[in-house]
Amino acid sequence: EPSLRLSFLYAQYFCAPERDALLKQSNCPSFLLGVAGPWIVICGAVLPHKTVVQRLSAYEWHVCSRIDDDAQVLAAARRFFALRRAIAESTADYGHVPANPVFPDDYPSFNSYIDENNNSVEFRYVKPLEMDLSCIVFLAERLDNGVQFVVKFVSRYNAAAHMHMATGGYAPRLLCHQPLGPGYGDWALVAMDYVAGETIFNKYGAGPLPDDVLGAILDALDHLRSEKYILPDLRRPNVMILDQEDLLMRERIKMIDFDWVCVEGDGARYPFHLSPALESLAEAKEYDVITRTHEENMFKKF
Numbered sequence: 001e002p003s004l005r006l007s008f009l010y011a012q013y014f015c016a017p018e019r020d021a022l023l024k025q026s027n028c029p030s031f032l033l034g035v036a037g038p039w040i041v042i043c044g045a046v047l048p049h050k051t052v053v054q055r056l057s058a059y060e061w062h063v064c065s066r067i068d069d070d071a072q073v074l075a076a077a078r079r080f081f082a083l084r085r086a087i088a089e090s091t092a093d094y095g096h097v098p099a100n101p102v103f104p105d106d107y108p109s110f111n112s113y114i115d116e117n118n119n120s121v122e123f124r125y126v127k128p129l130e131m132d133l134s135c136i137v138f139l140a141e142r143l144d145n146g147v148q149f150v151v152k153f154v155s156r157y158n159a160a161a162h163m164h165m166a167t168g169g170y171a172p173r174l175l176c177h178q179p180l181g182p183g184y185g186d187w188a189l190v191a192m193d194y195v196a197g198e199t200i201f202n203k204y205g206a207g208p209l210p211d212d213v214l215g216a217i218l219d220a221l222d223h224l225r226s227e228k229y230i231l232p233d234l235r236r237p238n239v240m241i242l243d244q245e246d247l248l249m250r251e252r253i254k255m256i257d258f259d260w261v262c263v264e265g266d267g268a269r270y271p272f273h274l275s276p277a278l279e280s281l282a283e284a285k286e287y288d289v290i291t292r293t294h295e296e297n298m299f300k301k302f
Helices: 002-014 017-025 070-094 159-167 200-204 211-225 276-282 292-300
Strands: 030-036 039-046 052-055 112-114 120-128 137-142 148-154 174-179 188-193 197-199 239-242 253-255
Touching: 002 017, 002 030, 002 039, 002 052, 030 070, 112 174, 120 148, 159 174, 159 211, 197 200, 200 239, 211 253, 211 292, 276 292
Parallel strands: none
Antiparallel strands: 030 039, 039 052, 112 120, 120 137, 137 148, 148 188, 174 188, 197 239, 239 253
């Protein structure tokens, strides 16, 4: 597949020993063009500490008919015109590579959100909260007062369910849920209070849970169900227990994942590419309509 092969060729080219000096001065931003017969894909690539390649276009058919095909010609022309301008700008940047560059941290470029009072809140990233390279959850810190909170990037999120649970004391306070803007599809930024504690998985592993913990989780689910919400991803890493041992257990349990939460009967579906673990726990298949039974299955095996 051309775009995949391009990824390896890009890494091979810039990681060659003779380009060590360039890698110390630049993240080597590049445009990659994949050709498969009449189909062409445009990719962008950068090399911070690992190879990152993103498809900037779909595979587009670059063949035109002689009969009323102006739209096809203009669409192809727009893509190549944009690519030509981008290559010119990139080429100019390579002519001014600093001798001792300061590379940005490997964090998303979004560093502010709009709060409930319509004020812009600027922040910096402190650390990722997952060890995976594809981590999309981060600890962040406000620039004005140093208060720490959690930033998460999502393509699907039930903010209403999160606020309902936060009102009942079963979730951290939701600070914002806002779209990333044009060019990012359905992706949005979610910010919520940071709470000190451990996930159920980190605290208990796969071992048995105390009765008071199970009872508190059931209380949280009852509160969620009071508005007919379904929690279709009820796994131990998605539930936290606060460090404050002086509180009642029901006050210490916090749900932290509302990505797929839906209203019973609204026809919402699981995404494709479910993990085998989730399929087994929920007894669900990818793209299944989410039902209350899936949540109940997960609680039985929790």
